[in-house]
Amino acid sequence: MTKGENTRKYIIKKSAELFNQRGYAGSSLSDITEVTGIKRGGIYRHFACKDEIALEAYDYAVGIVNEKFTEAVDNQQSAIDKILAIFRVYEQVTEHPPFIGGCPLLNTAIESDDTHPELRKKAQKSLERMLQYIKEILYQGIQNGELKPNLDTDALATFIFSALEGGIMLSKLEGNNRHMQFNIESLSKYLEQFSLQSS
Template sequence: MPKVETFNRNTVLQKATEVFHKKGYNGTSMQDLVDATDLNRSSIYNSFGSKLNMFLEVLSHYQSIYGNSFSQKLAQSYNATEAIEAIFDLYIQEIINDNDRKGCLVINCKSEMTNQEPLIKSFMEKNQDRMIAMLEDIVTKGQMEKIFNQNQTASQYALYLFSSIQGLRMTGILNKNENDLRNLTRTVLKVLY
């Protein structure tokens, strides 16, 4: 009986992600989303409910893409050093390829909306938990392998790395010199050894 959803939801989310990423949540209008997705206004509301709801899906979409890149890199790493360097490498690549200096969608959203939207705040809390869990995992392995020192607990180092990543991502908005970024990363990681 039913007519089925014709558009590809992932494609639409991808287009929406680009707009939100470039203009931010408050800077993006429904008209921008209509134009970018080639969907009708009603279809967007039918399928996504509201602007905020669509944005939340966009965030998850973006997050899962990043998550996949992480998993892939981590699977290719033989030890904790390679793992953590692969993570930072991935961010440096993101920065260098970010020609229009948009920064990270999640970090931008964190600073724009965490104090305004409870749903965003809880997304950010979960995102932080995920990230820190992943980093703590790597550090724990590195400490067991005796590659990383034990001056701090894995949990403490994880928060430090999480913070450093956010700093790197913010720095990368204006500074795209690869040597500088690599050197910065090296300095960040030095404390682990």
């Protein structure tokens, strides 16, 4: 990797951390130069504008979180354990989030709802991918004879992801992980009704 490529990656990484903590609208180009230590001219050598940085920074942040999800899920055997592993990535969200600032999808979805169409499209794509990821875990559980065959994977995936994002938001807002922990415990009990192992 060339020096220029390394510099570009560094700008994306530091900007992703900045945007995920302060928001896109709350971060200026001056803030980017401050966190990177790179002057405006150096930033503009790699990016045409803040928008371009924001789109790549979002992809970077989501990529880091997705890696954590994949690693957590791959270490589990059953479908229910895989779902709960996704939640445990954010179990200590107030002190040890998988990416600094919390959930990039949640943060971006809230901020970009009416203000940044391109970022909103990115968040929508992430939502689609996450719902599909959860549905595939559930479907595999059905195929493996772990979960009931009449399970509505669409509805359950939406419920699961809503519980995840809601738990993150409440815990971040209150500065206490108890909401994520409540949701993990409640979801664990709720999912048991769909398990053939406990029937």
